[in-house]
Amino acid sequence: MTATVELLTCFIAMGLLALSYFSHHRAVRNRPLTDAQARGFRTAGTATLVLCYWLASRHYGPAYASVLLLGWVCLSSIILVILLSYKPRWLQPILPASTVVCLLGLLY
Amino acid sequence: MTQPLIQRLTRWKNTTIWRDSLHIGNRCLAATFGGYLLSAVATILLAQILPLSQVDRVLTAMMLSFAVYTCAVIWVFSVKSTWRYWLDLFTLSSLLYLAYLAAKAFDATSAQGSGL
Amino acid sequence: MKDSFFRSMTWLHTWVGLLTCWVLFLVFFAGTAAYYRAEINLWMQPENHGSQYDANADNQQLILKGLTSLAQQAPDAESWWIYLPTQRVPLLTYAWSDPAAEGQRFGDYHQGFINPTTGEALPKARESRGGDFLYRLHFDLYYMSVLTARWIVGFCTMFMLVAIISGIVIHKRIFKDFFSFRPGKGPRSWLDAHVASSVLALPFHLMITYTGLVTLMFMYMPWGLNTQYGDETQAFYSQWKPIYQTPAATGTPATMLDSQSLLSAIHSVVGESPIEGLQFDNLNDSNASVTVKIAPEHNLNQQAPWYHLSTVTGTVLAQSAVTSGANQTQSAMIALHSGRFAGQGLRLLYLLAGLTGCVMIASGAIMWAEKLAQKQLKKDKNHSGLTLVNMLNLATFAGLPIALACYFYANRLLPVTFVDRENWEIHCFFISWALVALLACFKRDKQTWQRLFLLTALLYGLLPLLNAMTSQYQLINNLQRQAYVLAGFDLMMLALAALFYMAAKRLRSPKKVLATRVTKATTELGVES
Numbered sequence: 001m002t003a004t005v006e007l008l009t010c011f012i013a014m015g016l017l018a019l020s021y022f023s024h025h026r027a028v029r030n031r032p033l034t035d036a037q038a039r040g041f042r043t044a045g046t047a048t049l050v051l052c053y054w055l056a057s058r059h060y061g062p063a064y065a066s067v068l069l070l071g072w073v074c075l076s077s078i079i080l081v082i083l084l085s086y087k088p089r090w091l092q093p094i095l096p097a098s099t100v101v102c103l104l105g106l107l108y
Numbered sequence: 109m110t111q112p113l114i115q116r117l118t119r120w121k122n123t124t125i126w127r128d129s130l131h132i133g134n135r136c137l138a139a140t141f142g143g144y145l146l147s148a149v150a151t152i153l154l155a156q157i158l159p160l161s162q163v164d165r166v167l168t169a170m171m172l173s174f175a176v177y178t179c180a181v182i183w184v185f186s187v188k189s190t191w192r193y194w195l196d197l198f199t200l201s202s203l204l205y206l207a208y209l210a211a212k213a214f215d216a217t218s219a220q221g222s223g224l
Numbered sequence: 225m226k227d228s229f230f231r232s233m234t235w236l237h238t239w240v241g242l243l244t245c246w247v248l249f250l251v252f253f254a255g256t257a258a259y260y261r262a263e264i265n266l267w268m269q270p271e272n273h274g275s276q277y278d279a280n281a282d283n284q285q286l287i288l289k290g291l292t293s294l295a296q297q298a299p300d301a302e303s304w305w306i307y308l309p310t311q312r313v314p315l316l317t318y319a320w321s322d323p324a325a326e327g328q329r330f331g332d333y334h335q336g337f338i339n340p341t342t343g344e345a346l347p348k349a350r351e352s353r354g355g356d357f358l359y360r361l362h363f364d365l366y367y368m369s370v371l372t373a374r375w376i377v378g379f380c381t382m383f384m385l386v387a388i389i390s391g392i393v394i395h396k397r398i399f400k401d402f403f404s405f406r407p408g409k410g411p412r413s414w415l416d417a418h419v420a421s422s423v424l425a426l427p428f429h430l431m432i433t434y435t436g437l438v439t440l441m442f443m444y445m446p447w448g449l450n451t452q453y454g455d456e457t458q459a460f461y462s463q464w465k466p467i468y469q470t471p472a473a474t475g476t477p478a479t480m481l482d483s484q485s486l487l488s489a490i491h492s493v494v495g496e497s498p499i500e501g502l503q504f505d506n507l508n509d510s511n512a513s514v515t516v517k518i519a520p521e522h523n524l525n526q527q528a529p530w531y532h533l534s535t536v537t538g539t540v541l542a543q544s545a546v547t548s549g550a551n552q553t554q555s556a557m558i559a560l561h562s563g564r565f566a567g568q569g570l571r572l573l574y575l576l577a578g579l580t581g582c583v584m585i586a587s588g589a590i591m592w593a594e595k596l597a598q599k600q601l602k603k604d605k606n607h608s609g610l611t612l613v614n615m616l617n618l619a620t621f622a623g624l625p626i627a628l629a630c631y632f633y634a635n636r637l638l639p640v641t642f643v644d645r646e647n648w649e650i651h652c653f654f655i656s657w658a659l660v661a662l663l664a665c666f667k668r669d670k671q672t673w674q675r676l677f678l679l680t681a682l683l684y685g686l687l688p689l690l691n692a693m694t695s696q697y698q699l700i701n702n703l704q705r706q707a708y709v710l711a712g713f714d715l716m717m718l719a720l721a722a723l724f725y726m727a728a729k730r731l732r733s734p735k736k737v738l739a740t741r742v743t744k745a746t747t748e749l750g751v752e753s
Contacts, residue, residue: 003569018403063524064570067560070427071573074580077424081403148447155448162452163463164550169448170441171554174385174434181386182393185236186229208451 002059005105008098009052010072014080015095016045027088049073135184135193142197143180149201150176153208156215230394237390241588242613244380246620249585251377253624254362255432256578259563259571260713261355262312267713268635269349270695275339276707277314283499284487289338290318291483293345294504302331304504309340310519312709316340350640357631357650363440366650371443378437378444385433391422414591421584428577429584435561438554464551466542467530471511478510480535489538490516493531500528504535512536524565527555586621593617614668615661622676623660625724629683630656636694670731677728685721688714 018024020041025033052072056065083091154169184193257264266272290306298304301320309316316338322331337346353360360366365373422429437444453460462469481489490499493516500519506512512535520528532541547555559565563574593613600607634652638645660676691714692698702711 021403024403060522063556064522064565067524067566068570068573071570071577074425074428074577075573077403078420078576078580081420081424084403148445151445151448152451155452160550161548163460164548166448166452166460167464167550167554170445171438171550171557173441173445173448174382174437177382178385178389181382182233182236182389185232 002055002105005102006052006055006059007072007075008102008105009048009055010069011076011079012095012098012102013045013048013052014073014076015091015098016041016048018080018084018091020045024084024088027084028091131190134190138193138197139181139184142194142201143177143184145201146180146197146204147173147177149204149208153204153211156208156211233390233394237387237394238592240383240390241387241585242592244383245585245589246616247376247380248384249582249620250365250624251362251380252578252581252585253628254358256575256582257628258355258359258362259566259574259578260716261359263709263713264355264358266313266315266354266709267691268352268354268632270636270691271347271349272315272337273695273697273707273710275309275314275337275346276341276705277309277311278341279311281309281340283308284491285343286316286338286340287487287499287502288483289343290316291486293336293338294318294320295483297336298334301507302505304507305501307501308499308519310500314340314707314709315346350635351646352635352649353646354635357653358628363436366654374440374443378440381433381436385437388422388426388430388433392426395419395423414587414594418584418587418591421580421587425577425580425584428574429581431560432577432581435557438557439561467515467517467544469542470505470513470515470532471541473506473509474511476510477508478512478536480508480512481538485538486514486535489533490514490531493533493540493543494518497529510536513541520565522565522567524556524559527552586617589613589617589621611668615664618664618668618673618676619657619661622673622680623657623664625680625720626660626676626683627653627657629680629687632687633683633690636690674728674731677724677731681721681724681728683721684717684724687717 019028020033020038022033022038025031025037025041049069053065053069056068059065060068080091083094151169151173154172155165158165158168160168180197184197187193187196286308287306294301294304294306298320300323302323303321305317305319307313307317307319317335318338319333319335321333324331337349338344339346363374363377364370365376442449449457449460480486490502498519498521500517502517503515504512505515514533514535516531516533518529527544527547529544531543533539534541563571566574593610596607596610596613600610631649631653634649638648638652642648663672663676688699697705697707697710699711699714702708702714
């Protein structure tokens with residue numbers, strides 16, 4: 001369960017980072033991106049990534065967690081690239097839903 | 109019949125393709141063998157001067173050698189003039205080797221023994 | 225070299241990649257499969273499929289059983305080994321090596337297996353190199369001396385390292401284009417696939433290339449060692465890896481402790497730490513010793529503890545100590561490359577990254593061919609290099625998956641008593657690859673690619689059926705009795721079949737007009753011989 005939560009956190013982080021790009025933001029949310037919003041997404045994405053690494057280190061130890069995190073970033077990025085290329089609108093419901101699943105997983 | 113063989117070969121020798129191939133082949137040789145020479149000499153030097161125990165010096169120097177080799181190859185292919193990189197590779201390798209010999213001599217005189 | 229640094233690096237990246245991409249694809253393909261070599265080993269010896277891993281098993285009893293079998297079957301051996309069961313290898317393995325005969329460097333190696341839950345010896349499994357062949361293939365190649373192969377692979381790896389660095393240098397918009405992929409646009413799509421598969425798994429590619437070189441650095445760059453130690457390289461090895469320093473045989477015979485006392489001696493030293501394996505050297509000699517290796521678990525930067533004990537007196541002769549930073553770094557590099565510390569999840573990520581590497585290499589080569597084909601379409605000129613590249617592309621990228629499938633088929637279809645069985649399984653791998661290469665000499669068009677992919681999908685899809693017909697357990701009852709290694713293998717084959725089927729279908733229906741035009745170009749060029 002914890003591994004799934006961590007993987008989802010990584011996916012959310014990469015999704016937020018993707019949204020900080022103009023073209024992807026427009027494809028997903030159908031409106032242009034302001035500079036402030038872009039910075040907001042980048043900060044949120046980086047913070048979530050740090051959170052993910054912290055959760056993974058608590059679970060696996062820092063060395064193993066760093067290797068695992070790189071693998072998760074790779075996997076999430078691949079899924080995101082496929083999602084953004086073929087069905088970008090789906091990202092809009094998927095990100096909040098994943099957040100809810102993560103929070104539930106962390107609580108229980 | 110077509111032009112005699114010698115004439116055809118001479119004409120080809122003066123074309124751009126041959127000159128370009130010479131230049132590129134030259135660079136490839138320099139990158140492959142010259143780069144290897146440079147990284148080997150750098151390894152030898154590092155294995156002598158790093159401030160670690162003998163086993164650790166050897167391991168660290170060997171692990172770093174491939175980074176040196178890659179940098180040498182990239183550098184050979186980014187230099188503009190044709191023979192400049194051969195000169196630079198040989199000069200740098202010689203300097204590094206001299207540095208190694210100096211370090212070894214210094215070590216031998218100051219430590220009165222071998223290595224450790 | 226060219227007008228600008230950028231253009232020089234682009235030229236370098238293209239040529240350094242293109243010249244070695246087919247060898248590198250073989251290395252990546254075999255190496256990725258090798259992450260699961262223990263699982264492949266198990267699948268390819270169906271006589272061992274009945275074993276199950278039990279986390280609560282009494283390891284002491286298992287070691288006793290191993291020792292009893294070894295004493296019975298190999299009393300005069302030179303060395304003994306016992307490996308305890310793990311989740312990936314649910315068997316108690318015992319092995320011995322005969323003393324080296326005249327002209328041999330090492331004596332013959334023999335293995336036996338015991339089912340850990342029932343304690344009974346398993347019937348002799350069919351001879352097969354299994355996953356170990358794929359592991360060796362990725363750096364020792366085959367049909368050539370080991371030294372030659374390692375030089376070739378090292379050369380190609382160095383080329384790949386240069387390709388990665390030059391690729392990073394030329395991809396100025398690396399972060400801007402991070403998530404971009406434009407499907408259905410011909411060479412543009414291949415470029416996007418190449419960039420995506422390179423960038424998204426870039427840490428893995430950089431790591432695997434560099435650590436691959438470090439793994440064989442004593443062969444590629446021995447100069448540090450030679451100048452520091454001269455002729456006494458043995459002194460270096462004994463300081464670097466003291467685990468291999470067992471005292472030599474004295475020649476005076478001595479009786480070893482009986483199994484029970486030996487086990488209690490080991491237990492008093494090791495305690496409850498999980499033992500990975502034991503190696504017995506200098507049997508029945510006064511210097512008889514046992515090396516006890518503790519299981520490394522999931523530690524990346526800590527090497528697993530080990531102990532040398534005398535089997536005559538039971539005292540500790542030597543044990544592992546914390547090693548220096550450089551030693552740990554080198555050990556961690558090899559661990560990162562081989563993934564030996566990885567748990568199930570991380571191992572799957574390694575597989576995914578390896579497959580991404582295969583996609584990177586294949587998309588690079590195909591993109592080059594398609595770009596050249598497009599240029600040729602405009603200039604109406606033929607390029608013999610393009611024919612060669614198309615041929616090699618088809619032979620390698622379509623041929624290797626088929627060769628692997630045929631290797632698995634040969635394992636089940638060749639009779640168990642077939643002479644020289646293990647080598648003939650490997651010959652089947654190369655024969656099927658050669659047949660695809662032969663086909664590629666004559667037909668290279670899109671239809672051939674599609675048909676070969678469909679064939680691959682069929683071969684992989686039918687493998688679980690073949691397993692059901694040729695072994696005692698099949699997918700459903702493997703899932704039921706929680707033999708996840710075997711079930712996982714079958715499921716992976718089905719997943720691969722689905723992947724190749726999807727690829728075949730995509731080849732049949734190109735989405736955009738540009739892609740169709742490129743198809744026609746390659747068809748026209750492919751039809752000429």
